[in-house]
Amino acid sequence: FYQFTVIGLGRFGTSVAITLERLGCSVLAIDEDEKKVEELKDYVSFAKVANATNINALRDAGVQNSDVVIIAIANDIQSSVLATLLVKELGVKYVVAKAVNDAHGKILEKIGADLVVFPEKESGELLAQRLVVPNIIDFMELSANVKIFEVKTSPHLVGKTLEDLQLRRKYSLNILAIHRGGDIIINPHPDERIEAEDILYIVGTLDSLNKLLMVEN
């Protein structure tokens, strides 16, 4: 597994650091705020106080030994940009940087960030999709318009078989899996009958999914 450094222990940075450790990685967590480092030190492999706009502080902390560095300083655009530049100068191969808007994102790309992320923007888009079709729990993009949707079963689907519903012919939808109780049924048969608590994994467009879920509602 790779060695990671997370710089900036706001809500986003903290979540990245904790999740990486939970997945079995070794994380070096850095923040200039001693209090933030103190709060996190029991949850990560290494936690150090350092100002990420000071290249010596970064070197002393050992950042150059990381395969991946995540720069999660957000509101201070100048510090975020400078820290990204310095971490690249230290020779780190893969640098991820959080941006607060498109302009900030472009600057980060220009100065060498390998991946720019917009956490609030991405989670806002995700929530909006989940709200537009209330049954949608989550989704994953397959292409510009086609997604895999994780949906709660609508009452009017309960008791019907997949064949009754004619998902492919009537709605151009494909059901990939059903999560029922503790079981996952992959590629369910046409005679599989939908039950009230089923979670369905369906491929198609949002429009066709809407048609399926809105029918008889």
Add this chain to the structure above:
Amino acid sequence: FYQFTVIGLGRFGTSVAITLERLGCSVLAIDEDEKKVEELKDYVSFAKVANATNINALRDAGVQNSDVVIIAIANDIQSSVLATLLVKELGVKYVVAKAVNDAHGKILEKIGADLVVFPEKESGELLAQRLVVPNIIDFMELSANVKIFEVKTSPHLVGKTLEDLQLRRKYSLNILAIHRGGDIIINPHPDERIEAEDILYIVGTLDSLNKLLMVEN
């Protein structure tokens, strides 16, 4: 489609509002900061300046006519909690509130939020998963340990058929779909041969996916 109100036009709230409009919904965007309202008014159906901790201001703005209200005020916990309480008092059926930490989230639930979201925490977890297995573009949870992973093809998989790989027998993995160029192949046949630019949609645990992608690397 439902009528939505978004209160609090930070990065998260703005993203929710714009995405809802893009999906065809009608959005009322509210913020106490005139500048934020001004910046968004060309992208939403209605944009009004209002202090969300004032019930008369909310009523004048017409918030009670919305089916769903998203309260995206974050750093000011007191305002976020009061706004949530007032919006519920106005009779809005479904209220989503952004929380900055677990304590804030518990308070919001207690005072009536129907859904509490932690955008920075959720996107931090997502990024961490994407980084641990570098091929992972995205994933969706099927159950506590099983996920649908969207992955880039590893070089050592290219040219092999699904049957060669014995995904089910060797790795307990199932390939649900292949995204190749503009096409999506659902439930590919065992004789399907993997190509260099394929995006694979695979069901299984992170551990088994890791084994598949790390073999011969």
